[in-house]
Amino acid sequence: METAQAQDTQAGSPRAAAGISGFGPKGLTPRQPTRQGSAGREFLTFRLGNEEYGIDILKVQEIRSYEPPTKIANAPSYLKGVVNLRGVIVPIVDLRVKFNCVNEQGEAEINSFTVVIVLNVKGRVVGAVVDSVSDVMQLNDQTIQPAPEMSSSIVDTSYITGIANVSDRLLILMDIESLMSSAEMGLINALADR
Numbered sequence: 001m002e003t004a005q006a007q008d009t010q011a012g013s014p015r016a017a018a019g020i021s022g023f024g025p026k027g028l029t030p031r032q033p034t035r036q037g038s039a040g041r042e043f044l045t046f047r048l049g050n051e052e053y054g055i056d057i058l059k060v061q062e063i064r065s066y067e068p069p070t071k072i073a074n075a076p077s078y079l080k081g082v083v084n085l086r087g088v089i090v091p092i093v094d095l096r097v098k099f100n101c102v103n104e105q106g107e108a109e110i111n112s113f114t115v116v117i118v119l120n121v122k123g124r125v126v127g128a129v130v131d132s133v134s135d136v137m138q139l140n141d142q143t144i145q146p147a148p149e150m151s152s153s154i155v156d157t158s159y160i161t162g163i164a165n166v167s168d169r170l171l172i173l174m175d176i177e178s179l180m181s182s183a184e185m186g187l188i189n190a191l192a193d194r
Contacts, residue, residue: 040140045171046117046130049101052169053130054137055176059119063133066114080129085118092116092127093180101131121180128176137171139164144173 043054044063069081069092078098082089095101096108103109113132118125147160159179164171 040138040143042136042138043171043173044117044136045134046115047132047134048096048099048130051101052134052171054139054164054171054173055117055119057136059121059176061118061120061125064116064118064127066110066116066129069127083116083127085125085127088125090118090125090127092129094129096129096131119176119180121177126180128180137166139166139171139173 042057044057044060045052045054047053064085067083069083071081072079075081078094080092080094082091084090094108101108108129109131114129115133116127116129117133118127143164143166144162145165146162147157148163149157159175159182160172161175162173164173
């Protein structure tokens with residue numbers, strides 16, 4: 001355990017740059033050692049419903065426990081509202097609602113595992129609500145397969161950068177920066193206009 005923490009605090013490591021070091025009451029972060037592959041990129045893995053996703057660790061600023069945000073009138077259902085994060089007003093997007101990973105009643109359950117991944121997207125801070133955070137993995141290019149081609153009228157796979165087969169399970173790799181800065185989300189343009 002100490003070795004993993006020492007690696008995390010090394011200057012220049014992606015995990016240290018992202019502030020991923022340990023579990024705390026407000027800033028939940030994985031404390032597990034990084035799963036190693038040969039020369040690859042590191043991904044933060046998380047769950048949406050029954051599926052596991054991964055995003056580039058360098059886009060992650062911190063991981064926080066879920067706190068109910070202040071709602072914004074007439075916002076789409078996936079935009080939960082805003083929170084004040086050390087003086088910065090941060091929009092909170094529920095990725096479970098955005099990707100339709102909800103229960104039979106159409107609701108995304110909030111429990112003790114629900115967290116907000118605070119992202120730095122094109123110089124803007126945005127929060128993403130997920131069911132839980134798994135760990136940080138290093139994946140090499142050989143383990144990542146391209147996303148399947150599907151009709152965009154049925155499924156939008158433009159934010160899926162690939163699928164990795166890890167320990168007999170599939171990990172969906174997502175381009176979180178493209179998703180959060182897309183015109184459909186409307187987050188970055190609205191923030192940049194201010």
